[in-house]
Amino acid sequence: MSSKRLNVLVYSGSGSTVESVRHCLYTLRRLLTPHYAVIAVTGDAILKEPWTTSCALLVFPGGADLAYCRKLNGEGNRRISQFVQRGGAYLGLCAGGYYGSKRCEFEVGDKKMEVVGARELAFFPGICRGCAFTGFVYHSEKGARAVELRVGRTASADGSASDQFKSYYNGGGVFVGAEDMEEQGVEILADYAEKMDVDTKGGSAAVVYCKVGDGGAVLTGPHPESVIPVPPKVAVLLTPLRFAAVNLDRHADGPDYSKLVDRVAADDKPRTEFLKACLTKLGLQVSQGNNPVPSLSRLHLSSIQPSDVEELVASLQDIITIRDGEEYIQGENDTFHIEKPAAWSLGSLATALPGVATDNNDKANAVDRSLDYSTVIKRVCLHSKDYPACKETPDFNHHAFFANLKHYHSSSKESEGDFGKYLMYGEVVTSTNTMLEKNNHLLQHLPTGFTATATVQVAGRGRGSNVWVSPAGSLMFSTCIRHPMEKMNSAPVVFVQYLAAMAIVDGIKSYDTGYKDVPVKLKWPNDIC
Numbered sequence: 001m002s003s004k005r006l007n008v009l010v011y012s013g014s015g016s017t018v019e020s021v022r023h024c025l026y027t028l029r030r031l032l033t034p035h036y037a038v039i040a041v042t043g044d045a046i047l048k049e050p051w052t053t054s055c056a057l058l059v060f061p062g063g064a065d066l067a068y069c070r071k072l073n074g075e076g077n078r079r080i081s082q083f084v085q086r087g088g089a090y091l092g093l094c095a096g097g098y099y100g101s102k103r104c105e106f107e108v109g110d111k112k113m114e115v116v117g118a119r120e121l122a123f124f125p126g127i128c129r130g131c132a133f134t135g136f137v138y139h140s141e142k143g144a145r146a147v148e149l150r151v152g153r154t155a156s157a158d159g160s161a162s163d164q165f166k167s168y169y170n171g172g173g174v175f176v177g178a179e180d181m182e183e184q185g186v187e188i189l190a191d192y193a194e195k196m197d198v199d200t201k202g203g204s205a206a207v208v209y210c211k212v213g214d215g216g217a218v219l220t221g222p223h224p225e226s227v228i229p230v231p232p233k234v235a236v237l238l239t240p241l242r243f244a245a246v247n248l249d250r251h252a253d254g255p256d257y258s259k260l261v262d263r264v265a266a267d268d269k270p271r272t273e274f275l276k277a278c279l280t281k282l283g284l285q286v287s288q289g290n291n292p293v294p295s296l297s298r299l300h301l302s303s304i305q306p307s308d309v310e311e312l313v314a315s316l317q318d319i320i321t322i323r324d325g326e327e328y329i330q331g332e333n334d335t336f337h338i339e340k341p342a343a344w345s346l347g348s349l350a351t352a353l354p355g356v357a358t359d360n361n362d363k364a365n366a367v368d369r370s371l372d373y374s375t376v377i378k379r380v381c382l383h384s385k386d387y388p389a390c391k392e393t394p395d396f397n398h399h400a401f402f403a404n405l406k407h408y409h410s411s412s413k414e415s416e417g418d419f420g421k422y423l424m425y426g427e428v429v430t431s432t433n434t435m436l437e438k439n440n441h442l443l444q445h446l447p448t449g450f451t452a453t454a455t456v457q458v459a460g461r462g463r464g465s466n467v468w469v470s471p472a473g474s475l476m477f478s479t480c481i482r483h484p485m486e487k488m489n490s491a492p493v494v495f496v497q498y499l500a501a502m503a504i505v506d507g508i509k510s511y512d513t514g515y516k517d518v519p520v521k522l523k524w525p526n527d528i529c
Helices: 018-032 043-048 065-072 075-085 095-099 257-266 268-281 308-314 346-352 360-367 398-411 432-437 494-509
Strands: 007-011 037-041 055-060 089-093 101-106 115-118 124-130 145-151 164-169 174-176 186-192 205-212 215-220 299-303 320-323 326-330 335-339 378-382 422-429 451-461 467-470 477-479
Touching: 007 018, 018 037, 018 268, 043 065, 043 075, 055 075, 055 095, 065 075, 065 095, 065 115, 075 089, 075 205, 075 215, 089 095, 095 101, 095 124, 095 215, 124 205, 124 215, 145 205, 145 257, 164 257, 164 268, 174 186, 186 268, 205 268, 215 268, 257 268, 299 308, 299 398, 308 378, 308 422, 398 422, 422 432, 432 451, 432 477
Parallel strands: 007 037, 007 055, 055 089, 089 215, 101 124, 299 378, 335 378, 422 451
Antiparallel strands: 101 115, 124 174, 145 164, 145 186, 174 205, 186 205, 205 215, 299 422, 320 326, 326 335, 451 467, 451 477
């Protein structure tokens, strides 16, 4: 496993809004997949967990920066500052822009709205003053507008960013005096191209880059977050999010709002290129094009003896519930829908193809990958007559897997074991570990050796706030092992992971002629690189 920083953390704690967090996840996953894992992180995680060594970018989205202060002033901000000083990157969007400035001045003179004070991070060594344009109303689109931005000469090293574009705006500030701070490491990446309704001292900086020690910060007043357009019939199925045209509710807060959506949508491409340029300036590797995060696929349950699948399902009857004639397992974290072989028809295969939605869950999942994956029903297809066909699982050959397992059993001096006897495979899953460990009621009923594997994980889990970046080609699996409690002292269960990791390395090196010299090794505690 590489020592490269692979996590992009989006703050989702006190002060952030659900819409802004989900939108950041939605957008950044498309621009940074598969190079980084983009996940939400709480204020407590920033305060207590060892996130800094694996984090490439910390993002503070729209919301209320005063609540950010209440949660993170002191130790939290000390950690964030140290992270950036030592080479990390910070992206502050709207409220995150106010929060990353030395001083916040919001709606000065308005007794109900005014927020004024120093800010500890002080990446921008001046004042972020807002609202740049009047009309802002909390939790509303009434003050929103499609604001014209003029791109600065240093925004893009290769000149790929357009000179001007429209961006969603709702309550952000202007970075006062930024044009005079070049010697302090400040660059203006974009200016407001329209007259503002606040004293700017002659400046118009809407997006700034600030050099901070060995790292850097990009702070914005507007919301340059953007996504690739989707057909209108699909877009209306989304939970109404904010900021990007595909996620804006055309019926929100009055008839003129749909015109705002159209103006923002018209500049989706140049706005996307601008955001990519900002991420690149922060040192991130941006994907070429907009890569959609894949939707969750069916899970295929099979066994070395296909008929044993029915036996396994029969052993789960105590936890299976019936709804409208269909069988479900309701776990603590996930819900599994058991599909009998008859249900795996050409019709259902067609609806499972990418871009086709079968129900409300799938409709949302087909477009909005930033949803809560635990709410998506996991469909489990039973293969009790034969192994899954290659066309059903093109990235995993079940016939080859079980043939090799049988060959190992026939040539081994050991008795036929349970490991690999039952296999649950999904082309795209949340996390093999999560599906087993976080559904304890199901886990208690699974036999030793039951294995879950996948081609791609979209929410792989690691230690602390870490997640796995799990693109196709990685070896990812989780196996159930029942370890006797009386042996915990003489044979601690922690050693099982070491043994498994060493076995994989040995298997690779002994696979065939020439593999002995493959430079594969263990990285503590159980990574193989």
